[in-house]
Amino acid sequence: MLKQIEVKFNKDIYKKEAIVTSINEFSxxxxxxxxxxxxxxxxxxxEIPAEIVSDIENEFCNYVLFLMKV
Amino acid sequence: MxxxxxxxxxxxxxxxxxxxxxxxxxxxxxxxxxxxxxxxxVIQVALQGKTDIFDDKTIAxxxxxxxxxxxxxLNISKYNHVIRERVVERALYSxxxxxxxxxxxxxxxxxxxxxxxxEEKYGDEKKxxx
Numbered sequence: 001m002l003k004q005i006e007v008k009f010n011k012d013i014y015k016k017e018a019i020v021t022s023i024n025e026f027s028x029x030x031x032x033x034x035x036x037x038x039x040x041x042x043x044x045x046x047e048i049p050a051e052i053v054s055d056i057e058n059e060f061c062n063y064v065l066f067l068m069k070v
Numbered sequence: 071m072x073x074x075x076x077x078x079x080x081x082x083x084x085x086x087x088x089x090x091x092x093x094x095x096x097x098x099x100x101x102x103x104x105x106x107x108x109x110x111x112v113i114q115v116a117l118q119g120k121t122d123i124f125d126d127k128t129i130a131x132x133x134x135x136x137x138x139x140x141x142x143x144l145n146i147s148k149y150n151h152v153i154r155e156r157v158v159e160r161a162l163y164s165x166x167x168x169x170x171x172x173x174x175x176x177x178x179x180x181x182x183x184x185x186x187x188x189e190e191k192y193g194d195e196k197k198x199x200x
Binding site for chain 2: 008010012013014058059061062065066068069
């Protein structure tokens with residue numbers, strides 16, 4: 001298990017519901033937590049297996065974006 | 071996998087957020103896409119191809135084309151929505167109207183002649199008896 005990653009999602013662009021749903025979908029792959037700043041939702045990703053550490057951030061962002069369209 | 075990201079700045083007064091989502095959706099199978107906004111009215115779209123096939127210039131150009139396509143579709147939808155509503159209303163009305171006519175013309179099955187008025191059925195016999 002490696003590293004912790006933090007991803008920011010702009011509140012004017014992304015919906016919290018999409019982020020929460022994505023966290024639930026990805027919860028088996030790593031440990032996620034959600035917090036907020038004034039303009040951003042902050043998603044912390046921890047306990048990431050080494051084999052997916054290079055992809056998980058990008059795949060997570062894409063999934064949130066996918067849910068925005070749906 | 072290419073690490074380099076291409077950043078496109080999109081003016082949302084020209085390309086609405088809905089168009090950005092629509093264009094992004096088309097690309098999520100071949101690129102990683104991240105959206106942010108550092109200034110009002112402008113969205114930064116960060117694109118990174120998933121494979122070496124898509125270099126940053128190609129993918130940015132294709133994304134802008136898709137964005138334009140989506141804006142065009144949104145405009146057409148906006149201008150034609152009244153016509154589309156009328157067409158749907160007409161189609162539904164025609165369907166409902168036909169069903170009402172069919173129910174009026176439906177034949178009533180009466181093998182024992184129960185629905186025949188008594189006067190009509192026995193009226194002549196009564197007159198003959200008198």
